[in-house]
Amino acid sequence: MPLPALNKQLLLARVEQCYRLAEAALDKKLVKPTVLFNQRGRIAGSALLQRHTLRFHPKIYLQNQQHYLTHVVAHEVAHLIVWQCYGRVAPHGKEWQTIMTAVFKLPAERTHSYDTDNLGIKTFDYQCGCQIIKLSTRRHNNALKGTKYICRGCRNQLIAV
Numbered sequence: 109m110p111l112p113a114l115n116k117q118l119l120l121a122r123v124e125q126c127y128r129l130a131e132a133a134l135d136k137k138l139v140k141p142t143v144l145f146n147q148r149g150r151i152a153g154s155a156l157l158q159r160h161t162l163r164f165h166p167k168i169y170l171q172n173q174q175h176y177l178t179h180v181v182a183h184e185v186a187h188l189i190v191w192q193c194y195g196r197v198a199p200h201g202k203e204w205q206t207i208m209t210a211v212f213k214l215p216a217e218r219t220h221s222y223d224t225d226n227l228g229i230k231t232f233d234y235q236c237g238c239q240i241i242k243l244s245t246r247r248h249n250n251a252l253k254g255t256k257y258i259c260r261g262c263r264n265q266l267i268a269v
Contacts, residue, residue, distance in 0.1 A: 110166075111145045111166040111169070111170070115169065115170065115173070116145065118173075118177060119143070119145075119164060119169065119177060119181060120143060122177045122178075122181045122182075123140075123141070123143055123162065123181055123185060124140070126181060126182050126185040126186075126212065127140060127185065127189075129211055129212060130185070130189050130207065130211050133210070133211045134189075134193065134211075136193070138189060138192055139160065139192065141155075141160050141161055141162050141185075141188050142159070142160065142161040142162070143161070143162045143164070144161060144162070144163045144164070145163075145164050145165075145166045145169075146163060146166075147163040147164055147165035147166075147168075148165065149165075149229060149244065150224040150227070150229065150244075151165060152164070152165050152168045152169075152176065152180045152220045152222060153165060153180045153181070153183070153184040154184065155184045155185075155187035155188050155191075157187065157188065157191040160188060160191075162184050162185065162188065163184075164180070164181070164184070167227055168180075168220075168222055168224065168227070171222065171223070171226075172222050176222075178214070179214060179217065179220070180220060182208065182212045182214055183208065183214075183217070186204050186207040186208050186211075186212065187199065187204065189207055189211075190203045190204045190207060200216070200218050204216065229244070230245055231243060231244060231245075231248075232244075232245070232247075232248040232268065233268070233269040234251070234257065234266035234267060234268055234269060235266065235267055235269050236258075236259035236261070236262055236264040236265070236266050236267070237259065237262040237264040238259060238261050238262040238264075239259070239261065240269065241259065241266055243257065243266070248268075251266070251268065
């Protein structure tokens with residue numbers, strides 16, 4: 109899905125703003141990343157550390173613009189900043205949490221809670237002892253090849269419905 113130019117500019121400006129905040133707080137010049145708008149699935153964004161690239165999901169961004177710009181962009185930028193400053197550390201460890209809270213003045217939240225049901229993603233129903241769980245195409249295919257998935261609630265194996 110192509111992203112309108114204005115939305116792209118706003119997101120790129122937010123990335124730049126996050127880097128300026130981090131450079132001022134860390135008193136260090138940081139290398140700016142490549143920014144792509146090709147994230148897929150239910151993931152709002154991702155940071156590809158070795159490629160020094162940020163990926164953002166255009167549909168999720170357009171449906172949640174203000175919150176996305178504030179939180180998701182900072183979350184992913186923080187990953188790249190931690191990588192540049194500290195190298196290989198826990199993805200949401202104390203270094204990342206410090207960047208989020210002390211530099212960006214945001215809560216260090218690991219996941220988003222955006223509604224992703226309307227993204228047009230095909231899912232497959234699986235059942236355990238307590239509920240119906242929707243698996244992605246990738247997980248469904250893995251289950252067909254023998255991967256066993258366990259419900260986090262009741263700890264029973266998921267079975268295709």
